[in-house]
Amino acid sequence: MMRTVMQKLGPWGPVFFGVGFLAPLISTLMINAGVTPPLGLSTVQAGLIIGFTVGLQAKLRGRWL
Amino acid sequence: MNINVENTQPLADLSDKELARMEMAIARKYLNRFSWFMVVWCFANLACWLALWPLTMSGILPLWAAFPIATLNVILCYLPSHDAQHSNYAKNGKLRWFNELIGYVSTIPMVLPFKIARITHMEHHTHTNDPALDPDYGVKADSWWQAIIVGIKRRQPGQPNSYGATLQRLGADPVVKRAILEGMAQSLSFWIILCALAWSGYALEAALIWWLPRYVGSIYISLMLSWAPHFPKPERGRYRNTRHFESPLGNILVMGMEHHIVHHLHPGIPLNWNAPAYREMKPVLDARGCRSETFGGA
Numbered sequence: 001m002m003r004t005v006m007q008k009l010g011p012w013g014p015v016f017f018g019v020g021f022l023a024p025l026i027s028t029l030m031i032n033a034g035v036t037p038p039l040g041l042s043t044v045q046a047g048l049i050i051g052f053t054v055g056l057q058a059k060l061r062g063r064w065l
Numbered sequence: 066m067n068i069n070v071e072n073t074q075p076l077a078d079l080s081d082k083e084l085a086r087m088e089m090a091i092a093r094k095y096l097n098r099f100s101w102f103m104v105v106w107c108f109a110n111l112a113c114w115l116a117l118w119p120l121t122m123s124g125i126l127p128l129w130a131a132f133p134i135a136t137l138n139v140i141l142c143y144l145p146s147h148d149a150q151h152s153n154y155a156k157n158g159k160l161r162w163f164n165e166l167i168g169y170v171s172t173i174p175m176v177l178p179f180k181i182a183r184i185t186h187m188e189h190h191t192h193t194n195d196p197a198l199d200p201d202y203g204v205k206a207d208s209w210w211q212a213i214i215v216g217i218k219r220r221q222p223g224q225p226n227s228y229g230a231t232l233q234r235l236g237a238d239p240v241v242k243r244a245i246l247e248g249m250a251q252s253l254s255f256w257i258i259l260c261a262l263a264w265s266g267y268a269l270e271a272a273l274i275w276w277l278p279r280y281v282g283s284i285y286i287s288l289m290l291s292w293a294p295h296f297p298k299p300e301r302g303r304y305r306n307t308r309h310f311e312s313p314l315g316n317i318l319v320m321g322m323e324h325h326i327v328h329h330l331h332p333g334i335p336l337n338w339n340a341p342a343y344r345e346m347k348p349v350l351d352a353r354g355c356r357s358e359t360f361g362g363a
Contacts, residue, residue: 017256020256020260021259021276023263024263024264024268025269025271025272027268028263032269058222059222059223062223063218063221063222064221064222
């Protein structure tokens with residue numbers, strides 16, 4: 001059961017990582033650097049958009065950089 | 066038996082059987098000793114890494130100082146577990162649980178599942194330098210800096226995972242199945258804790274005490290523990306698949322790997338006795354044609 005779930009979700013790991021970890025990390029970095037996100041977004045919303053995008057490109061391209 | 070190898074010249078003329086007898090006589094002095102040094106190493110390193118969390122969260126220690134300490138903790142956490150993989154603290158009996166405990170807790174900073182590490186490491190010993198069967202073969206590179214690049218590439222999403230392939234090959238064994246489940250639970254727990262910390266306002270702490278040190282430390286471990294002792298990986302066979310090397314960084318910074326040949330010949334010798342065992346064994350190893358090289362070449 002657990003193995004099946006992990007096998008299904010595993011390939012989406014970079015997206016989960018982007019949303020689950022990179023998003024709050026980016027948000028924190030923006031706050032610490034005094035950066036205001038454009039379009040009236042909050043730092044968390046900006047972090048979620050960037051984290052999701054970075055994670056998705058990593059999943060699709062097979063590499064982070 | 067006490068053999069002074071320095072007075073038994075020329076060793077190259079001795080038979081395989083005589084050389085083996087001399088080698089074993091030396092190895093027996095160090096085999097199956099209980100290493101308090103490795104025990105202290107394990108728990109002191111783990112305690113130091115755990116202490117970084119309250120120290121940084123309470124503002125006592127700045128994150129810029131915690132990051133290199135955490136990276137060092139990750140680099141140091143593997144080897145006590147490595148001795149546990151070989152059951153060097155206790156093969157059986159009353160202290161067997163202690164051996165397994167060290168195996169499990171030592172590598173918490175690098176999130177290395179103990180049972181998976183043990184299974185794949187035994188495959189590495191059995192099939193050293195076999196391109197198809199050695200799980201560590203993927204670190205092969207022509208130089209140390211190329212080995213770092215290989216280490217980064219191997220950690221990209223979707224890359225072939227030689228450890229996963231090894232587990233799949235051995236998959237029918239119930240011990241392997243249990244190890245896979247444990248590994249999955251451990252990895253999942255790590256990511257959940259990391260994300261929970263990040264969303265709770267401790268994103269920088271999670272990144273600089275765990276996530277980034279784990280990444281950097283794992284590549285350093287791969288370089289010093291897998292690449293350096295087996296470079297350039299073309300040879301198989303008991304006395305040629307691993308080497309002794311002189312490190313420009315010294316034996317401590319390569320975590321005792323200069324004498325890795327002794328470990329492959331006698332894995333039951335705890336890490337901190339590999340160096341004295343090597344010094345005693347050197348004439349025998351030279352007679353066997355063992356490799357003694359520089360860090361990056363012949």
